[in-house]
Amino acid sequence: MDRDRLLARLTGRRICRSCGATYHVLFNPPKAEGVCDKDGGELYQRSDDTEEKVGTRLDEYTSKTAPLLAYYEGKGLLREVDGEKDIDAVTADISSLLRG
Numbered sequence: 067m068d069r070d071r072l073l074a075r076l077t078g079r080r081i082c083r084s085c086g087a088t089y090h091v092l093f094n095p096p097k098a099e100g101v102c103d104k105d106g107g108e109l110y111q112r113s114d115d116t117e118e119k120v121g122t123r124l125d126e127y128t129s130k131t132a133p134l135l136a137y138y139e140g141k142g143l144l145r146e147v148d149g150e151k152d153i154d155a156v157t158a159d160i161s162s163l164l165r166g
């Protein structure tokens with residue numbers, strides 16, 4: 067996934083102040099903007115989900131985490147999931163891989 071798409075996904079997360087439910091402004095929006103579907107609580111953006119902080123997190127992923135892909139692939143332990151599918155499909159794919 068390219069960096070711009072990752073930024074859009076990561077900066078769109080919103081969290082309910084009262085129950086902690088998570089939403090996404092593009093991919094999993096609440097019925098009313100800024101309001102939790104479950105309890106009417108206020109939705110907010112975590113301070114580490116801002117574009118600047120997410121950019122730093124992506125840089126750290128590239129330098130520190132991405133190299134692990136080749137390491138685990140070499141050991142035959144890498145499993146890949148298509149994160150571009152909708153949430154239920156991604157969940158089903160992960161569950162299927164974990165069942166082995």
Ligand SMILES: [Zn+2]
Pocket residue numbers: 082083084085086087102103104105106107
């Ligand atoms: Zn809530």
